[in-house]
Amino acid sequence: MGGKAKPTKHTAKEINKKIAEASTNKGGGKAGLKDRQGGAAGHAKFKCPACGIQSPSIKSAEEHWDSKHSKLPFVAADWSDTHAENGGVTTAGVAVKGTARPKTQHELTKSKTGQELLKQKEAEKAKALETL
Ligand SMILES: [Zn+2]
Known part of the structure; x- marks a missing residue:
């Protein structure tokens, strides 16, 4: 078996990779759920001061403001930076490879x-x- 010159053996690199894949926590299940959702802060960075909707960037925040709360002036400083409030780190647990250990x-x-x-x-x- 195995064709002409094709080795059928696995290299140490391949085996180590398989072992690592099998033994690494990829963030599944309950423990990884919070991480997958972006930690305590979530993936969206900014929070609307008027309605609380979350926005990933201040630009989309402004667009949201213009369409929903255009009667009031848009004040970027009013939008709370949820990432900063949570220590600047959103995903830092089991689902993020290489940070916990x-x-x-x-x-x-x-x-x-x-x-x-x-x-x-x-x-x-x-x-x-x-x-x-
Ligand atoms: Zn809003």
Whole structure:
């Protein structure tokens, strides 16, 4: 089986990918629901001060205002920025890959910024020991 020169074996990369796919939380179910909806803030950034409808951008917010509340002047500052109110982060949980888990020591050694971070951590540790 397997044709001419086509290897039937899987590469380590393929296998690792399959393992990762099977063991990574992709944000399904109840736990991921909030994330999929955009976290506490939702995906829409702006909230209409008059009727509470949500808008993804201040431009569409203005369009909404013009069509629904044109009797009043449009004040961009009145539109609450729901993302800022929720700490600027909307999706940061299980459904977002790579944010919930801190990098392992091994992963850190692979990148320059990671190595610097490790050095910093070591220095902090040394300092903490000194003050003891
Ligand atoms: Zn409105």
